[in-house]
Amino acid sequence: MIETVLNPQKKVPSPTIARLFTYYRALLESRETSYISSEELAKLTGCMAAQIRKDLTYFGEFGTPGKGYKVEELSQRLRSILGIDHDWDVVLIGVGNVGRALLSYQGLKSQGFKVTQLFDSDPKKIGLSCAGLKIKDITSMKEELQNTPVKMAIITAPANSAQEVANMLVEAGIKAILNFAPTRIFTP
Amino acid sequence: MIETVLNPQKKVPSPTIARLFTYYRALLESRETSYISSEELAKLTGCMAAQIRKDLTYFGEFGTPGKGYKVEELSQRLRSILGIDHDWDVVLIGVGNVGRALLSYQGLKSQGFKVTQLFDSDPKKIGLSCAGLKIKDITSMKEELQNTPVKMAIITAPANSAQEVANMLVEAGIKAILNFAPTRIFTP
DNA sequence: AACTGTGAAATTATTCACAGCT
């Protein structure tokens, strides 16, 4: 699961994160165009108005007393908080059959992921291109990721090396791993 | 959302329900064949062992002190608690384009739903057959549902009548409504 | 007047720790 961390000034309860998606959906469906009050949003979502207000203040104060929340701004803020206002750069490790399938699959893009680098350990593959990207040596991964903002990786390596790869990713500063290897991996 | 109610002896916290799915998935993936302890399941799911034990006791005591939980029994119990051990009988209201699409769509069946009755308000449709079921008059719905165990309905009626249909369903004892009408409806 | 933002109270959920069973 992806938990977007934006303003961890105070600790955000995880049920709050889940509700933000609900608020966002309700907002998309609502006919409101200017301001919406916590009370109205409550009616739309089935949540309590006070809870909505509290949830939102974890990320700053953007309501107008007497009027409510500006719909356009609230939408934008929620998109930003939920991390759906931009694509997520990811690296893909293991350019085998599964990896290539994912690269040619449009679903990845439509879910907001953009593959920016490819890694593999097979010397025969290193240097080749796939989907417009050159396959790099996995041993250079930490170095390559040093000055990038990439925080997410997709593992499509064989089961027996997935755990090792996961360790390297954590080492390289990756915060989220989507594991397509047919095994379970453990991270701190 | 569907919350299966089996043994509401004590009130079951809703996070517990969510975790039961996790336990079930972990169990399916695990290689254990005889007994599994709360400790092992904890390692597999990332939950706390004490929490797993507490979660399970809401539905009875089925662990064996000194050994753990019998994998086969635990699986079966979880399936039963989660309501995925049998199909759910549903009725479908509104045999228009959306309704017919759903009826011919295999996804409904693969998700464990079985459509048992069809209703519509259009006199031209009443009496016709669709997917092997006769279309009944919506005004007879309450009566027709009287002696059936159906607790779920799918609404595919036009937006402007969806709310009215929902009211009738609640009246007829339906506990869960899947709304495919292009509108939002409210229920108690 | 209408609404937000927020401490404080109430409620709900998690974790501990241990008695008791196999």
Added chain:
DNA sequence: AGCTGTGAATAATTTCACAGTT
């Protein structure tokens, strides 16, 4: 010895209620 089931303790979350802003 190893593990479950569970009250009691702790922690997290929700709700109330109201001061303060527009």
